[in-house]
Amino acid sequence: MSVIDDAAQSRRPALDPDAPVVLSVKDLQVQFPTEDGLVNAVNGVTYDVKLGQTLAIVGESGSGKSVSSMAVMGLHDMKRTRMSGSIMLDGQELVGASNETFRKLRSETVAMIFQDPQSSLHPFKRIGAQIAEAYRTHHKVSKAVAMKRSVEMLDRVGIPNPQRRAKQYPHEFSGGMRQRAMIALGLVNDPKLLIADEPTTALDVTVQAQILDLLNDLQREFGSAIIMITHDLAVVAEVSDHVLVMYAGRGVEYGTTKEVLASPRHPYSWGLLSSVPSLTSDPAQPLNPVRGNPPSLLNLPSGCSFNPRCDFKSRVPGNKCETELPDFMPVPGEKGRLSRCFLAEPAEIFATEIAPNLE
C-alpha cells in the first residue's frame, strides 16, 4: 500500500478520547441561489473535531469540503448564501450568527490557512505588519508589541532572520516561506481551531513535507485542533487522526486515518485509493481514475449521489441506490466508523476485489 505511510501515523501522538470537542458540525447545509438555480454545495454534513487532533476532509473539487469550512469562519457572503443545520464552535452556535460574532471569533478562536499564499497575502503590505494587524485586532497592545509578537511568530514557523524578513513584502518571499508566514498569521492569536485549506497544493513536494512537519510540530506545541482540507491522500496519512471523505456535499465515510486508508468501506473511497498512482508500478499502465464526472450541484442524482459512478450498485437489491439516499450509518462491528452505503458486505468486497489491485 503506497499511500499509507505507517511511520507517519505512528509518529502522531495517541488519541485522547476525552479531549474536548472544539467544533461540532451537525447536518450543515449550505446553498447558493444563482440565476441557474440553487447550488447545493453542502447537503447535510456532520463531524466533530477535538482539541489537539486533526481531521482531514477529503474529496474532489466541488465536494463541499472548502465550502463547509468557510461556513465555520463565516466567510460566505450571507446575502448570497442559505445555511441551515448547526455549527457549534467552542460552545457557540454559528449558523445564523451575526457578522460581529464571527468577527470576534476569527483568528482568535478559529483561523484559516489558504491554498495560495501568494494571492492570500496583501501584495502591498509588509509581512510583519500583516501578522501584527491580526494580533492587534484581538489584543489591545501597541504597534511595537504587536510587531515583536509577529517577529516571534515568524521565528517560530522557521523563517530565518525574522527581524529582517518581517520588513519584507510577500513578493520577496519564496512559496514555502510565504506559506510559513501564512501559518504564523494563522497562529498569532493562538486559536483553538486551525483550518488548513489545501495548504500544500501550491508547493513542491519537498517544501510540502516541511510544511506538514511544521504543522505537526505546532499542533503539539499549541495544542490546537486542525481541519486539514485536501485531496491528497499522502497528506492525509501524514498529518491526520481522523478522515472524513466527502462527496457531493455529504460525508460518505468517516473513521480514523488508519482504518479509512487501510480498509475503506465506501466505493468512492475505493475509487480514491485506486486512483493514486504508484511509484513502483509499470509506467505504461494507465491511471485508474474514478470514472465519470462529479455530479452537478444544481441537480443532484436521486438516491445515493454517487450511484451514477458506482461500479457496485448492481449488488444492492431492488435498485435502491437510485431511489433512496443511504444514511450516514455506523459500520457494523467497527466502533466510531461511519459509512453512507447500502452494500451489505463492503469489507469482503474491498479485501477480495479492490485491495489486490492496489500497489
Add this chain to the structure above:
Amino acid sequence: MLVYIIRRILLMISVVFAAVTLTFVLFFLAPNDPAGAICASPNCSPARIAEIEKSMGLDRPKVQQYGEYMKGIVAGRDITSGGFKYRCDAPCLGWSWIQNQSATDMVKLAFPVTVSIMLGGVVVYSILGLLGGVIAARNRGNWLDRLIVAISQFVPSIPYYILALLFYLYLMVLHPILPQSDYTSPFDNPVAWATGLLGVWFIYGVIQSTAYVRYVRALMIDSLSGDFVRTARSKGLSERKVVINHALRATMAPFLTLVGLNIAADLSGAVFTESIFGLNGMGRLAIQSFNQSDLQVISAVVVVGAVVVSLGNLIVDLLYGLVDPRVKLN
C-alpha cells in the same frame, strides 16, 4: 532612486526638445502669414509685406531661424517688431506680433489658472470617483449600484461642453448656488482663489468623475473577491478596515495610472472649461491665438503642454513606486 529621477528628467528634456522642434516645423510648414496679419489693410503692397518680414527676420534661412528660436529658449533673444527692438527673456517661447508681447509672459499669466482648475478638478473627481466606485462595488447588483452605474453611463454620453454649460447656467446663473468663477492668485489671497474656482472644480470634477466611478467599481469588485481580502476578513478585521485598508489599498496603483494618463486629456478639456467659465487659462489663450493666427503663441502653449504631460507622467511613475512595493525604480 535619484539616478532613476535624473534619467527620467533627461528623458523628459529630450521629449520636450522633440516637441519644441515639431512645433517649430509646424509653425513654418503651416500656411501662415504673420506679416500679412499685421499689415491687414487691402492697400498693403507686397513690397511692404516683404519689408515687414525682413524686419521680423522671417526672410532668413529656416535653419538660422530655428537656431535663434532654440537660443531664445535657453538664453533669450532680441525681437524686432514694427521698427522697435524688444528683449524676449529666457525661456523665450516666441513672440506675439499681435500683442507685441513675449509668448512666455502670456503663458505665465495663463498657466497658473489652468493648473489651479486642474488641481482642484483632480481632487474632486478622485474623491467622487473613489467614493462612487467603492459604494457601487460594495452594493454590487442592488439598486444603489445600478443607480450609480446608470448615472456614470448617462453623464458622459452628453458632450462635455453642453453639460458644463447647462451646469453653469443652472448652478451659477439662474440659481447661483455656486460662487461666480473668478481667478485670484492663491499667493495673493488663497480664500478668494478657492471660492472663485469652487464652482469650476465642482462642475468639472463631477462630470469627469463618471469614468473613474466605473473604473474604481471594476477594480474594487476584482479586489473585493481577491484572496487577500478573504485573509483580511479571516483576521477578524472590521468590514470598514477590510474595504479601505485592504481592498481599496490594492486598487491605488492602477487608479493612479489612470489619473496620470488623463492629465493630457484634462489639458485639452481646459479649452471648454475656461471658455465656459470665462477664465483666462491656457485653453483660452490657445483659442484666442488660433483665431488671430498668432502661431508663436500657439506653439508656446503646445510646448508647455508637452512639459506638463511629461512631468505628470514622471510624478505618477514616482508615486507608483511608493504605492506598489513590487515596482523598483532603477
